[in-house]
Amino acid sequence: MSIQIFILSKLMEDNNYPYKLKKQLSEPIPLDQLGGLTESKLYYHFDSLAKQGLIETVKIIKEEHRPDKQVFAITEKGREELPKKIYKLFENAKAISDMVVGLESIKYVDRERVVEILEKKIKNIKAHWEQISHLEKQIQIDEEHKKFAEFVSGYVSTRTEHTIYWLEELIKRIKQGDI
Known part of the structure; x- marks a missing residue:
């Protein structure tokens, strides 16, 4: 759930694509490695959020000799669900370490x-x-x-x-x- 909150929170700020978010997670502290977040996990969560109707593709960037980049935006439903996901994260957290992404996104609740x-x-x-x-x-x-x-x-x-x-x-x- 925290990965999805991270994605939705970042999309509240601006449209984005998975690889760029992964890069943001790894600099300057390698939070992706500390949290065991692989590119495939990140893409899985983008796909899951899209299937839930919380995000949508708004643009496809085509570059020569490179895979297409899907740029995503948060939907209205995603804006409504983000606070619910954050509250649920706090309710289910067993330790403060489980709350870090929620604390980072506290401005949305x-x-x-x-x-x-x-x-x-x-x-x-x-x-x-x-x-x-x-x-x-x-x-x-x-x-x-x-x-x-x-x-x-x-x-x-x-x-x-x-x-x-x-x-x-x-x-x-x-x-x-x-x-």
Whole structure:
């Protein structure tokens, strides 16, 4: 989904073609390589978006001794669907790293709604942590497994605190307009 959001967001700015977008993704930081985005995956998502009626071919550039370049534009339906896809990305994200493309495209959605989604995530994480904490107190752990249980508990506790901290930081920065 994030690749499709990236494509639609770029087409909101200007008409474009797949190879040019891939090149933009790789400079100056090779985000395409970091994300495992190949040209074939990018073309697949362009094709998928076209089949959904979210983008359309507006021009074909013919060059001698080179394949034709299809230039795409976002459709009205694509403009309507982009915010829905961005909200869904935030709702489904398991970590902030899953939200990067949505954060990059935040100008196309209501920031307050994004904040509400993130606040709900924090609330759910805290509720889940509370539930787990109560279980930990009820379980009897024998000496053989005590050190392992302490390790796992420490890891989960630290990771949960870390996640909450960074979600709260993200919310703060969105509210301040820094993101």
